[in-house]
Amino acid sequence: MTRRELLGLFAGAALGPAAPPPAAPVALARVAGYDSGLEDAFARLFDQLGGLGRLVKGKTVTIKLNLTGSPALRFEGRPLGATHYVHPRVVGAVVRAIGQAGARRIRLVESCWATGGPMEEFLLDSGWPVRALANAAPGVEFENTNNRGRWRRYARLKVAPRAWIYPAYDLNAAYEETDVFVSLAKLKNHETCGVTLSLKNCFGITPASVYGDDAGRDEPNENPTKGRADVFHFGKRPPSRSAPQELDPASRRDPGYRVPRITAELVAARPVHLAVIDGIQTVTGGEGPWIRGLKFVEPGLLIAGLNPVCTDAVAMAVMGYDPQADRGVSPFRTCDNTLKLAEALGVGATDLRRIEVRGLAIEQARFPFPT
Amino acid sequence: MLLALIVAAASAWVPARWSSTDPRSLELLANHPVNCLLLERVSRDFVAAAGEQRFAVLRVVRAGEDPGAVLKEAAEAGVAGLVLEGAFAEDVAARLRTAARQANWTLVELPPRARLRLNTDAPIVGTCEGLWPGIRALEGDAARAAPTGGPWVETNTGFLRYVRACTDAVVWIANQPPAGASLPVHRYLHAIADAAIAGARWVVSLDADLNRRLHARDPKALAAWTRIGAHLKFYEEHPEWWRWKPAGRLALIQDESSGALLSGGILDMIAVKHAPVRPVPRVRLSVEALQGARLAVNVDPSSLTDADKEALRVFTRSGGTLLSGPPDWKFPAPQEGRITLDEKDVERLNDIWREVNSLLGRRNLGARLFNVSGMVSNLLAGSDGTQILLHLANFTDYPAENITVHVAASCSAARLLAPEEVPRALAPYPIEEGVAVEIERIATSAALLLDCKP
Numbered sequence: 001m002t003r004r005e006l007l008g009l010f011a012g013a014a015l016g017p018a019a020p021p022p023a024a025p026v027a028l029a030r031v032a033g034y035d036s037g038l039e040d041a042f043a044r045l046f047d048q049l050g051g052l053g054r055l056v057k058g059k060t061v062t063i064k065l066n067l068t069g070s071p072a073l074r075f076e077g078r079p080l081g082a083t084h085y086v087h088p089r090v091v092g093a094v095v096r097a098i099g100q101a102g103a104r105r106i107r108l109v110e111s112c113w114a115t116g117g118p119m120e121e122f123l124l125d126s127g128w129p130v131r132a133l134a135n136a137a138p139g140v141e142f143e144n145t146n147n148r149g150r151w152r153r154y155a156r157l158k159v160a161p162r163a164w165i166y167p168a169y170d171l172n173a174a175y176e177e178t179d180v181f182v183s184l185a186k187l188k189n190h191e192t193c194g195v196t197l198s199l200k201n202c203f204g205i206t207p208a209s210v211y212g213d214d215a216g217r218d219e220p221n222e223n224p225t226k227g228r229a230d231v232f233h234f235g236k237r238p239p240s241r242s243a244p245q246e247l248d249p250a251s252r253r254d255p256g257y258r259v260p261r262i263t264a265e266l267v268a269a270r271p272v273h274l275a276v277i278d279g280i281q282t283v284t285g286g287e288g289p290w291i292r293g294l295k296f297v298e299p300g301l302l303i304a305g306l307n308p309v310c311t312d313a314v315a316m317a318v319m320g321y322d323p324q325a326d327r328g329v330s331p332f333r334t335c336d337n338t339l340k341l342a343e344a345l346g347v348g349a350t351d352l353r354r355i356e357v358r359g360l361a362i363e364q365a366r367f368p369f370p371t
Numbered sequence: 372m373l374l375a376l377i378v379a380a381a382s383a384w385v386p387a388r389w390s391s392t393d394p395r396s397l398e399l400l401a402n403h404p405v406n407c408l409l410l411e412r413v414s415r416d417f418v419a420a421a422g423e424q425r426f427a428v429l430r431v432v433r434a435g436e437d438p439g440a441v442l443k444e445a446a447e448a449g450v451a452g453l454v455l456e457g458a459f460a461e462d463v464a465a466r467l468r469t470a471a472r473q474a475n476w477t478l479v480e481l482p483p484r485a486r487l488r489l490n491t492d493a494p495i496v497g498t499c500e501g502l503w504p505g506i507r508a509l510e511g512d513a514a515r516a517a518p519t520g521g522p523w524v525e526t527n528t529g530f531l532r533y534v535r536a537c538t539d540a541v542v543w544i545a546n547q548p549p550a551g552a553s554l555p556v557h558r559y560l561h562a563i564a565d566a567a568i569a570g571a572r573w574v575v576s577l578d579a580d581l582n583r584r585l586h587a588r589d590p591k592a593l594a595a596w597t598r599i600g601a602h603l604k605f606y607e608e609h610p611e612w613w614r615w616k617p618a619g620r621l622a623l624i625q626d627e628s629s630g631a632l633l634s635g636g637i638l639d640m641i642a643v644k645h646a647p648v649r650p651v652p653r654v655r656l657s658v659e660a661l662q663g664a665r666l667a668v669n670v671d672p673s674s675l676t677d678a679d680k681e682a683l684r685v686f687t688r689s690g691g692t693l694l695s696g697p698p699d700w701k702f703p704a705p706q707e708g709r710i711t712l713d714e715k716d717v718e719r720l721n722d723i724w725r726e727v728n729s730l731l732g733r734r735n736l737g738a739r740l741f742n743v744s745g746m747v748s749n750l751l752a753g754s755d756g757t758q759i760l761l762h763l764a765n766f767t768d769y770p771a772e773n774i775t776v777h778v779a780a781s782c783s784a785a786r787l788l789a790p791e792e793v794p795r796a797l798a799p800y801p802i803e804e805g806v807a808v809e810i811e812r813i814a815t816s817a818a819l820l821l822d823c824k825p
Contacts, residue, residue: 071742071744072522072744072745073522073744074744074767074769076769077767077768077769077770078769079772079773117733121733121741124741124742124775125741125742125744126742127742127772127773127774128773129773130775131800
């Protein structure tokens with residue numbers, strides 16, 4: 001983002017004196033694998049963040065999972081959770097921890113790739129132990145947010161303080177009907193956005209019924225079968241007319257401009273209370289097997305924080321990147337920096353000097369990703 | 372004559388192409404299920420040695436060979452039969468059929484699919500044309516640019532299931548490895564399963580490199596041959612399965628003129644979606660043939676007779692849902708050398724596929740399978756309805772893990788049978804539509820056997 005754009009963003013916004021974006025602690029832990037030690041590791045991480053009880057007790061907690069692309073696409077035949085999906089055992093451990101901390105309801109959500117069918121079936125197609133997850137804590141629910149789902153209407157969440165692409169987004173109401181929102185993401189690169197972390201994970205809260213390539217022209221298509229590239233990445237077509245339209249249809253159609261901004265807007269519209277990043281096993285070089293040059297790696301890390309920008313900033317530092325890098329600098333060679341855009345919207349701070357890192361130090365956790 | 376009596380009946384032949392006439396090569400068949408050898412040249416010594424070990428030897432005849440010379444060679448060697456492989460002039464084929472009948476030889480005809488003879492009383496029908504089963508490799512950036520659906524499986528199962536529905540004869544498919552290929556053993560296991568789960572036998576055919584190494588007794592080649600034998604044996608040890616009928620509640624009415632002899636058509640598309648489907652050849656369409664079906668897809672409505680239409684009327688009046696293909700829509704007639712759809716046909720197929728896909732939705736038409744990308748399946752039912760069998764073949768290069776099956780039946784017990792593995796008891800648990808079964812791992816192929824209430 002240029003200085004001119006940054007100034008333009010805040011021009012006219014009734015912000016009063018510029019307040020620094022919030023900063024919150026981030027905790028790091030080393031975990032050898034998915035077979036054991038997850039519960040202990042999360043207990044430590046959440047304790048280091050001040051405990052989950054004050055955040056979730058008696059609340060409805062919605063956890064956005066990172067399940068990128070079709071479950072039919074594997075990398076080197078490995079389980080999805082070992083490469084580009086968040087691992088189901090990580091999900092199970094987080095659900096148990098939140099359940100033990102007294103959550104009233106835990107809703108696992110994702111806008112499942114190219115389907116409006118039940119999330120449970122998408123998870124079964126991913127080889128996930130759905131029954132075990134459902135029993136990991138009281139009140140576990142699953143919701144595919146790729147369409148309106150069980151709700152009578154879409155929730156319209158406004159972007160504040162000001163937006164670049166869309167002023168508001170129509171989402172499955174699960175994102176509104178919740179007390180606590182968790183982004184449970186994977187530590188990996190992203191072809192369009194440089195990194196996929198807790199912020200970029202939130203790009204997937206948008207329903208393809210409204211924003212998909214086969215979304216209805218006037219009304220949402222409740223049986224979506226495609227992704228969102230035409231609407232979001234390239235701006236080739238508008239979302240369903242029922243939803244808020246683009247602020248400036250003449251703006252740049254470059255995915256490296258649009259997707260980071262849309263992501264930042266979504267996080268501003270739907271604040272994240274807890275960010276968790278699975279970096280135990282993952283891939284480098286892209287977000288999924290459809291990207292050339294992917295490589296399986298085992299950083300052996302879990303990262304958690306109470307602010308998604310801060311959490312991603314620490315995660316980027318662990319990956320060997322500068323979280324404040326500008327466009328043109330790896331990993332943002334062809335895109336704008338989502339973290340800085342979110343920071344500009346007041347979501348959180350990217351300055352590592354303002355972020356307290358607990359548990360493992362960044363230097364101890366460092367696992368360089370490709371530059 | 373004596374030889375014909377001591378070797379296994381033709382219906383029990385487990386065929387393999389064989390390159391050697393050295394009687395010592397028969398050592399390779401010790402404790403191996405292959406019992407029928409297809410040779411390009413035969414000798415009396417070899418056939419006699421094979422006969423002593425109860426192996427049948429068949430002389431492969433190709434178009435262009437001198438029929439008189441072939442018959443003389445075969446008679447002198449004392450073979451059990453002839454295999455006519457490829458496209459023959461009708462007068463040559465007739466001469467060979469007559470000679471085989473007079474010599475009391477079994478005649479196996481393996482023509483191109485376009486010349487397939489389904490209306491014969493031959494014990495074995497088959498073809499020399501087939502796809503080499505496996506995952507179609509993605510090429511180019513376009514195929515990799517987006518997080519789209521799963522890999523496409525190259526399979527002969529749709530074609531074979533149609534042929535099985537047309538005939539009570541044993542079905543052989545004699546597809547050979549891609550020319551010049553040196554294949555890992557699991558690609559042969561795929562070929563075995565691709566045929567066997569559809570109730571057919573693949574004529575075992577090794578690539579030149581493996582064949583050479585096998586006959587040279589190379590330890591790795593011998594190990595591969597043992598694995599091939601174990602997979603053949605797995606299916607041969609359950610002859611009852613060959614008689615079981617498709618259990619899907621979706622009927623696909625098709626015939627040769629509406630794409631049934633092609634691979635990659637509507638039957639394969641449905642199979643890749645793992646919707647249990649029963650092919651109903653149009654000539655066998657009847658009220659009985661549609662018994663138990665809930666949905667029927669009629670690919671070519673223009674070909675229906677009045678009796679066919681009446682059978683479909685009865686089906687819809689009793690609550691069945693019928694989807695008919697577009698009235699002006701026809702597949703091209705099968706052509707020699709072409710067994711898959713061309714681009715134009717695929718576009719046409721997409722028209723009906725969209726409708727079929729929408730009709731199928733999330734319905735359970737016998738079984739719904741999850742996490743089975745890169746696999747092929749076939750749902751069968753025993754004659755008394757107390758057992759259901761789900762064949763599963765994994766065509767990926769890796770073991771398939773964490774598969775879930777939702778069966779639309781009330782089943783009390785489940786066992787997973789797999790080649791080279793001990794049977795595993797699985798615990799079905801109730802779900803809304805029947806029972807669910809979780810399968811931890813399938814290396815190459817398996818059969819899920821369920822005990823159910825009829």
